[in-house]
Every structure is written in C-alpha cells, then in structure tokens.
Amino acid sequence: xxxxxxxxxxxxxxxxxxxxxxxxxxxxxxxxxxxxxxxxxxxxxxxxxxxxxxxxxxxxxxxxxxxxxxxxxxxxxxxxxxxxxxxxxxxxxxxxxxxxxxxxxxxxxxxxxxxxxxxxxxxxxxxxxxxxxxxxxxxxxxxxxxxxxxxxxxxxxxxxxxxxxxxxxxxxxxxxxxxxxxxxxxxxxxx
Amino acid sequence: xxxxxxxxxxxxxxxxxxxxxxxxxxxxxxxxxxxxxxxxxxxxxxxxxxxxxxxxxxxxxxxxxxxxxxxxxxxxx
Numbered sequence: 666x667x668x669x670x671x672x673x674x675x676x677x678x679x680x681x682x683x684x685x686x687x688x689x690x691x692x693x694x695x696x697x698x699x700x701x702x703x704x705x706x707x708x709x710x711x712x713x714x715x716x717x718x719x720x721x722x723x724x725x726x727x728x729x730x731x732x733x734x735x736x737x738x739x740x741x742x743x744x745x746x747x748x749x750x751x752x753x754x755x756x757x758x759x760x761x762x763x764x765x766x767x768x769x770x771x772x773x774x775x776x777x778x779x780x781x782x783x784x785x786x787x788x789x790x791x792x793x794x795x796x797x798x799x800x801x802x803x804x805x806x807x808x809x810x811x812x813x814x815x816x817x818x819x820x821x822x823x824x825x826x827x828x829x830x831x832x833x834x835x836x837x838x839x840x841x842x843x844x845x846x847x848x849x850x851x852x853x854x855x856x
Numbered sequence: 857x858x859x860x861x862x863x864x865x866x867x868x869x870x871x872x873x874x875x876x877x878x879x880x881x882x883x884x885x886x887x888x889x890x891x892x893x894x895x896x897x898x899x900x901x902x903x904x905x906x907x908x909x910x911x912x913x914x915x916x917x918x919x920x921x922x923x924x925x926x927x928x929x930x931x932x933x
Contacts, residue, residue, distance in 0.1 A: 691903045739932050740874055746928060747881065750921040754888070757914050761892075764911075765899045778902060783895055786902065 673699075679833040680708045691769060691776070702841060704768035706831040707813035714759040721752040758783060768816075768829035770842055773849075775818055777827045789827050791820045793849040799842045801835035818842070871933070878929030882922060889919040 677684040684703040691700070725745050732741045762780060769776040776790040796818050803814030814835040818827040832838055893915045900911070 689903060689905055692901060736874070737871075740871075743874075743878055743925075743928055743933055746921070747878075747885075747925055750885065750918070750925060753921065754892075754918055757892070757918060761896065761899070761911065764905060764907075765903060767903060769903075780899065783892075786898075788902075 681705065682707055683833045683838070691778075694771075695773070698771045698773050700769055700771050701845065702768075702770035702838060704770070704816075704829050704832045704838065705763060705766065707811060707833045709807070709811050709813065710831050711759075711763070714755070718752060718756050718759075721748070721755065724748070768827075768832065770838075770845065772845065775827055775842065777829060789825050791818065791824055791827055793846050794853070795820045795822070795824050796842070796846055797821050799839045799846070801839045803835060816842075875929060875933040878933050879926060882926035882929050885922040885925060886919065889915065889922045892918065 673686050675684070675686045675688055677687065682705040685701070687700055687703040689700055689703055694700075725748055729741060729745070732744060736744070762783060765778065765780050767778050769778070772793075774790050774792050775796060776788065779787040779789075781787070798819040800817045800819070801814055802817065803809055803812075808814050811833075812835075813831055813833045816829040816832050816835050816838055818829075820826055829838075893912070896911050896915050900907075
C-alpha cells in the first residue's frame with residue numbers, strides 16, 4: 666500500500682477490515698479532517714464466533730430428541746424459537762462489535778474507538794504531532810501467514826497510548842502512519 | 857391442604873411454570889432488543905458507516921422475534 670495525499674480513491678481489503686480513504690465520518694470530525702485509514706480486526710477473528718454460532722444452530726437437532734420426551738410439542742417449539750432468536754442475536758452482536766470497534770487514521774489524528782460488551786464506549790485519540798513512535802507486532806504462525814498483528818502508537822507525555830489489535834497488514838499501516846507523521850512534521854517546519 | 861398438595865403435584869404446575877418463564881424471558885429479550893436498537897443508533901452517531909439501514913433492519917427483525925416469543929408464551933403455551 667502506498668500513500669499519496671492527492672489520491673482520494675476509496676478502496677478496501679480483507680472484507681472492509683482495512684479501508685483506505687473510506688467514505689465514513691465520525692463524531693468530532695473537523696471540517697479539514699480527512700479519514701485516510703479505517704481499521705478493523707482481521708476477518709480471521711470471526712472464526713471463533715462462527716464456530717460457536719454453527720454449534721448453536723446445530724444443537725437443537727440433537728437436543729430435540731431428548732426434549733420431546735421431557736416436554737410437550739408446543740413447549741419444544743417455544744424452546745426452539747427462543748434458542749434460534751438467541752443465536753441470531755449472538756451473531757448480530759458479534760457483527761456490530763466488529764463493525765464499530767475501529768481504528769481511524771486521519772490527516773490530523775489517530776483515533777481508537779472501542780466498545781466493550783456493546784455498552785461501554787472508550788475513545789482514545791492523539792494528534793499526529795503527539796504520536797512519538799508507531800510499532801507493529803506480528804507474532805505466531807497464523808498472524809504471520811495471514812498478515813495481521815497489533816499496532817502500538819506511543820504518544821508523548823501523559824496522553825494515553827493507542828493500540829489497534831489484530832489489524833490486517835500492520836507493517837503497511839505503520840508505514841502509512843509514519844508517512845503522515847513525516848508530512849505533518851514537514852508542514853510544521855515549513856511554517 | 858390436600859387441595860394445595862394436589863395442585864403442587866399436578867402436571868399443570870410445570871406448564872404454568874414454563875408459561876411464566878417464557879413470558880418473563882420474552883420480556884427481558886424485548887428489553888434487550890430495545891437497548892440494541894438504541895445502541896446501534898448511538899454507535900452510528902459515533903461513526904457513520906453507511907450501511908443503508910441494514911443494521912437497523914436486523915435489530916428490528918430481532919425485536920420481531922422477541923415479540924413472537926412473548927405472544928407465543930402468552931397464547932400457545
């Protein structure tokens with residue numbers, strides 16, 4: 666991935682987990698601010714909850730044999746309806762959680778939006794000026810094979826550090842952030 | 857007293873328990889669905905992802921399931 670500040674073409678990779686110049690806006694975005702990167706967890710992180718959801722989907726086929734000997738027909742139907750509704754909610758919660766737990770890199774700031782259990786929102790932000798060091802960490806066979814890892818943005822002073830976990834192509838993302846930091850530094854120096 | 861113990865031991869008691877359990881569970885599920893709808897709205901205010909209303913539709917579908925559960929528990933069980 667190469668960054669060209671004049672290139673405003675929108676594109677995405679890995680099922681929208683890495684979007685370049687995405688057409689999104691966020692709370693607190695200034696008029697001059699342009700979203701350059703939108704980061705989500707790599708799609709491989711879907712695997713655990715897809716397995717659980719598949720098991721939840723299949724479980725009634727096995728359990729119904731026993732349930733019919735314990736409950737009446739209409740009660741078993743009720744249990745099944747409720748079970749599949751819960752399965753649907755489980756999938757929906759996981760999709761929403763993935764969609765809205767994002768990292769945003771703009772031409773001015775680096776922002777990390779985290780939702781824990783959907784209800785607790787945590788937003789960490791740092792200006793490119795305050796970002797001191799950006800590091801990508803890829804560990805293990807699966808991370809290396811599928812090109813995803815964690816990104817740590819160290820900030821100056823007491824400002825909270827920013828971390829993006831399980832991001833696709835972490836070295837490319839670090840390269841983009843470094844380029845932006847450099848551009849920002851150059852602009853400041855020329856003033 | 858005998859009547860009371862007779863009622864306790866009757867097979868209807870399990871049915872009443874299941875019906876009550878179903879209604880309460882369904883109502884809690886409806887509450888959860890309303891929280892989800894509200895939360896999706898709040899999340900979309902934080903970051904506008906242009907999903908063309910798909911998430912809201914899914915959340916409303918979920919609310920539909922919850923209403924079906926409560927109605928089923930009230931009418932059929």
